[in-house]
Amino acid sequence: MFNPIRKGVLALFAASLSLAPVTAFANKADDTVIAAFQAKLPSLDRYHAPGREGFLLGLLMYDALIYRDPNTFQVKPLLATSWKQVDEKTWEFTLRPGVKFHDGDPMTAEDVAYSLMYSADPNNRVFNRMTGGWIDHVEIVNPTKIRVVGKQPTPLAIEYLIQLPIVPKAYREKVGIQAFAEHPIGTGPYKFVKQSGNDIVFERNDDYFEDGGKSKPAIKTLIYRAIPDVNTQVAELISGGIDWAYYIPSDQAEKLKRLPMVNVINAETFRIGFMTLDAAGETDPNSPLKNVKVRQAIAHAIDRAALAKTLVGGASKPVSSACTPSQFACTQDVTQYDYDVSKAKELMKEAGFANGFDIDIYGYRSRPVAEAIIGYLNAIGIRANLHWLQYSAVIQARRDHKTPIVIDDYGSAGVNDVGGILPFFFADSPDDQSHDPLVTKNINEAGSIADQDKRKALYTEALKRIADQAYWVPMFTMPVNYVMSKNVDVPVPADENVEFWRAKWK
């Protein structure tokens, strides 16, 4: 009578026993590097893999027409050997001959046109709407020459094109999007081998072409392993179970620095932290934030240097301008608000708020930073009431005009140009809380012309205005910690785009 149940339980237990052991220790001997990531890749099709890891996948397995060096930000040839701007809306690319996809099929102009047009169609819901959304059509001039035509003049075309991988039209259409995501094919330095559990295994593409911006990998096998908990990642790094991890918090990184088996490197990203202030009074027509003196007082009340040094840590630097320092046209030569509590109090008094006021403040990222900001505000009489929500809830609240102050951060979606950040927070965008006509005019104009000097002048003027009016409180850069085994050297980028094909054993 007990038998069926007993059998069931035993079968279940046996099932657990039969799971084959796959523990492969990463090392030089089997030429395998294991990299840990907090997030699983939702898809192996770059067009459907959003987020930071999607960028890495795009570079690893696929190639775009052109490539941006992650340290110098110089744009180099990749699947295109040369390119030129034909007119305001049109770019012409000469394709590299002889490039093959991982299955041996040649990469053709049709593949390029198909890939770019796939990203342009909103119905395809690719990783980021704006990256391909500007493209109107692609002309195939001849088998080695194509033209990409924008809907309007798009000064950021090159910055977007470095993110759009070329996928094989025939194969992808034949197997369908879902099957392609499980067995993807690209032209990149690594090719997909298999996915099991938390691991995705990639292997060197031995036929990878020379002379492009990227190179054939030195290390044969790369395993992308999802380990969601950062403490577990740290334990694995110490035990040698993995070779590489990033986004390790500063407190953990400090401890790891003292250990003999790992190297810790802190490097900049495009991400900056800042506060947006409801200068237009959208949340409340009587908002004290409408007063420029109050906004300037807030800017003076925040000790950016202390936040950067103690809470963000590493290479974090205070920023004064509403953009990422490495971006094109990101001038730091704007009104500076040094940390000065008495000056801030003075400004509050001049604004008629000697006794301060109560205000709602929204945040989603770093609780310690939020608490510190509340402390700084409290010191000048601003009693901030914190609303701690999910990212999307905070953004929705701002778009619904419910957020007087948001503690926010932004990575410009990997675009190394001020045009990758300002249009999303000013120029009457849904996240614009100032609606300054001059700022709006300049940003719109700079976004629609090709003349780089002119663009720079327009953005500089806008950034100065934003700083003068203290529409934003720019705070700090947000570098990340890369931790890797002493045996391996994975070059550290300045834009988070880690290039595993450049990794070497030591």
Place this chain on the structure above:
Amino acid sequence: MAQYIARRLGLAVLVMLTISFLSFIMLKMSGDLAISMAGEGSGADYVEFLRKTYGWDKPLVVQYWNWLLKALTGDIGTSFYYGSSVTSLVADRLPTTLALGAMAIVIALAIAIPLGMAAGRYQDKIIDKIALFIALLGVSTPIFWLSFILILVLGLQLAILPISGGGSFEGLIMPAMALAFYAMPAVIRISRAGMIDVMHSDYIRTARAKGLRPWQIYVQHALRNTLVPVVAVASVQFGFLLGGSVVVENIFAIHGIGYLTWEAINQNDYPVVQAALLTVSAAYVVLTLLADIINMMIDPRIRLS
């Protein structure tokens, strides 16, 4: 009997409906899926486009109703994050979680039943004190803390078990131990109480009077009756383990339902959260039913009444 099971199943359906409705509403309130899906820097028109495409611009109740109608036909949806069907995601992850849960419950029972029975037999003696202390420790130790201590000791210092990844049998040992520790207290207490109860009963006195050896008394006579409440508790504990595996699977990077749930919550991927919750609540329902059936087998008196 059949009527009883039918009533239980009916109740189970109501419970699952309530759970699915509550989780739907709560997830919807926690953040805007269209915004997180559109990604940083996407225009409002694109967010609006996504909302329309997926029908998220309709009132919540209507959205829930649409989901429910589909669910009733067996289509519980497509993951917004993974793009694949929720059923296939759950089917892919469920075996690992079940294996982990089974291992944990086996470890928990193997330790807790003998310990509880010994504690009951030697009430107020040192073994009883130790058992009760372990039970107390089990309920008051946060599972994530215990997990990290296990990683530190067994994974790093002694380096005898893999730290993460449940792809191998060894990989499941540490998480199963953490879960087992969490499931033990209730079983220790219930088997201790059962033992105390049984030891005072007439048939044990008779067995003693017959001159049976002590182990015969405990194993052949006392164990069966002690087990009746233990089975009920253990099945509920197994359900707890499925829930507790959200934390444990994340710490040990186990490719199971718990990890999937956590990812889905982070991504506002409500079809997956729904499915995970429904799976766990269905497991509860099945387990309590199973417990009743097992008890009928152990104790004929239950069957007769």
